[in-house]
Amino acid sequence: MILIFHEAIHTPDTFSYLHANIYRSPGYVIFVKLFQVVFKDYFDFFTVGFQLLFGLFATHLVLTKVSKALNLHIISEFIFLAILIFPFFAPLYIANNICSEGLSYPLYLLFIAFTADFFTDYNQNSFRLLSATFILLALTRGQFIVLPIIIAVIYIIKIKKLALRRYHLKNIGLLFLIPVLIILMDKSYHKLKDGLFVSTPFTNICLSGAAFYVSDASDIESIENKDDKIIFKDCYGFLEENNWLLSSKKRDSYTEYYKHFHNNLGNICNYTVHDRGTEYYLNQGFDIREARVGIENSSGDIVKVLIKNNFSKWIKLYYSNLVHGFKSELLMFFILLVFIFSGIKFLFSRNNYMLYLFLFSSLILSNALIVALAGHSIMRYLFYNYSLFFLILIILLKLLKHEKKA
Numbered sequence: 001m002i003l004i005f006h007e008a009i010h011t012p013d014t015f016s017y018l019h020a021n022i023y024r025s026p027g028y029v030i031f032v033k034l035f036q037v038v039f040k041d042y043f044d045f046f047t048v049g050f051q052l053l054f055g056l057f058a059t060h061l062v063l064t065k066v067s068k069a070l071n072l073h074i075i076s077e078f079i080f081l082a083i084l085i086f087p088f089f090a091p092l093y094i095a096n097n098i099c100s101e102g103l104s105y106p107l108y109l110l111f112i113a114f115t116a117d118f119f120t121d122y123n124q125n126s127f128r129l130l131s132a133t134f135i136l137l138a139l140t141r142g143q144f145i146v147l148p149i150i151i152a153v154i155y156i157i158k159i160k161k162l163a164l165r166r167y168h169l170k171n172i173g174l175l176f177l178i179p180v181l182i183i184l185m186d187k188s189y190h191k192l193k194d195g196l197f198v199s200t201p202f203t204n205i206c207l208s209g210a211a212f213y214v215s216d217a218s219d220i221e222s223i224e225n226k227d228d229k230i231i232f233k234d235c236y237g238f239l240e241e242n243n244w245l246l247s248s249k250k251r252d253s254y255t256e257y258y259k260h261f262h263n264n265l266g267n268i269c270n271y272t273v274h275d276r277g278t279e280y281y282l283n284q285g286f287d288i289r290e291a292r293v294g295i296e297n298s299s300g301d302i303v304k305v306l307i308k309n310n311f312s313k314w315i316k317l318y319y320s321n322l323v324h325g326f327k328s329e330l331l332m333f334f335i336l337l338v339f340i341f342s343g344i345k346f347l348f349s350r351n352n353y354m355l356y357l358f359l360f361s362s363l364i365l366s367n368a369l370i371v372a373l374a375g376h377s378i379m380r381y382l383f384y385n386y387s388l389f390f391l392i393l394i395i396l397l398k399l400l401k402h403e404k405k406a
Contacts, residue, residue: 003088004052006096008044014098022289023202023296026189027140028100044098051102052088052095058106059084062113066391069116070356076394083387084109092383100140101380107137108144108384112363115151119158119355127171131178138182142200143370143381145182148175150362157346158355194289201296202274206374208299209269210321211306212239213261214246214313222305228298231280235272244268246313258320262376269375273299318372325368325377332368335361338392353395360388360395 018036020029032047039046063084067077087094087105094101114130117123130151138145152175156163163172183199191197217236223229239245244264251257261268277295278288286294307314326332342357364385371381 003093003095004049006048006093008048009093009097009099011097011099013100017099020193022190022194022196022292023200025100025139025142025200026186026193027136028103031103032098047098047102048096051106054103055088055095055106055109056085058109058113062109062116065113065116069120069352070391070395070398072394080387080390080394083390086386087383092379104137104141104144105384107133107140111137111144111147115359116356119154119352122168131174134178135182135185138179139185142186142203143367143374145179146366146370147363148178150359150366152176154346154355154359154362196289196293198293198296201292203374204296204300204303205269205274205277207303208273208306209265209375210261210314210317211303211310212236212268212273213244213264214310214317215306216247216310219306219309222309223302225298225301227280227284227294228301231273231277231295231298232302234280235276238272238276239268242267244272246317254316254320255323258317258324261317262321262324265376321372321377322368325372325382335364335389335392338396339365353399357392357395360392364388364392 017024017028017032020033032043035047035050036043059081063077063081066072066080072080086092087101092101094105110133111130114126114133118126118130120126131148134144134148138147152172155168155172155175159168162168186199187197190200212235215232215236217240220229220232220236223232236245240248243249244267246257246261249260251260274292274295277298278291281291281294282288284294323329323332326335338357339361342354342361345351346354346358367385368377368382371377375381
């Protein structure tokens with residue numbers, strides 16, 4: 001009741017969804033457009049109300065399904081619940097914020113709930129719900145595009161030789177095909193709305209942040225396309241002028257270089273590469289949608305050159321970005337060890353605890369790796385992982401307790 005009467009939060013991202021900008025994925029755009037048409041002047045209230053109720057329903061379902069699968073103690077359930085509802089309050093306010101997290105977080109929780117349900121008895125209805133939920137999730141936030149691959153791999157390991165049976169083979173094949181289906185759906189949406197059969201732009205522009213940050217003026221010699229050369233020269237000069245490059249100042253460590261990058265990523269990606277690149281293509285006679293796609297494509301070509309030429313600096317920055325997301329190297333290596341340990345054990349064991357250790361550590365690592373690659377590691381992109389850290393700890397304690405009894 002407190003949250004539903006809390007005012008809706010509008011940010012610059014909100015307006016890009018409300019205006020259905022080409023660089024926004026279809027999921028949340030269609031959702032807010034539908035609510036605008038239906039609820040008109042009461043749009044804010046009903047959007048917040050729906051996001052809150054949908055989120056709490058997903059929280060209830062994942063709590064129920066996971067608690068049953070892991071046989072959680074009542075105290076563990078309360079702690080798990082507290083972590084699950086944390087994103088609804090400050091500083092994230094995901095239900096009150098008119099932004100994609102209002103849908104993507106509940107869909108992510110439902111994805112986990114239906115996955116747990118499916119791995120319990122391979123019920124086809126659970127598989128359908130799992131697939132449908134994931135499609136909606138990926139069309140809302142593209143950072144989760146790899147999840148069905150993870151599920152397919154775990155599925156194959158769990159059933160082993162049975163994977164060749166028609167029932168299982170059909171499901172596994174579909175899991176591998178879903179990412180392709182999502183890309184086609186995304187492109188078809190833009191063809192209908194924008195007249196361009198393209199994937200949602202901004203992926204390459206996001207990747208360009210770190211690539212431009214570690215770049216050198218001499219990299220222009222490795223760029224072949226004329227437009228790309230002009231864009232790189234213009235952006236590099238602007239970044240150099242504003243001291244937004246790694247080379248702008250000598251620092252003591254890559255942690256310090258990362259902090260500088262972290263604080264200026266928006267300036268590098270949005271204010272420089274995106275805005276100046278879009279302006280360049282507008283001056284070439286492109287319309288606004290074509291210009292945004294043009295700089296997205298140019299960014300992709302430029303990024304490949306910059307990463308290749310400056311790989312040592314880029315990979316060090318990427319590692320610092322990854323560590324920042326985990327808050328410490330210790331926690332990052334702990335999750336990596338859990339992933340390796342559970343993966344090996346899962347290959348030779350029917351223990352469901354190993355399945356969930358491997359699943360949860362895979363979800364955490366995949367999200368962290370993608371976020372660190374495409375931007376900076378901030379809470380807004382990584383809060384999905386928080387409850388999974390707790391579940392991993394609980395499973396390890398259960399395994400340790402079992403070993404002591406044995």
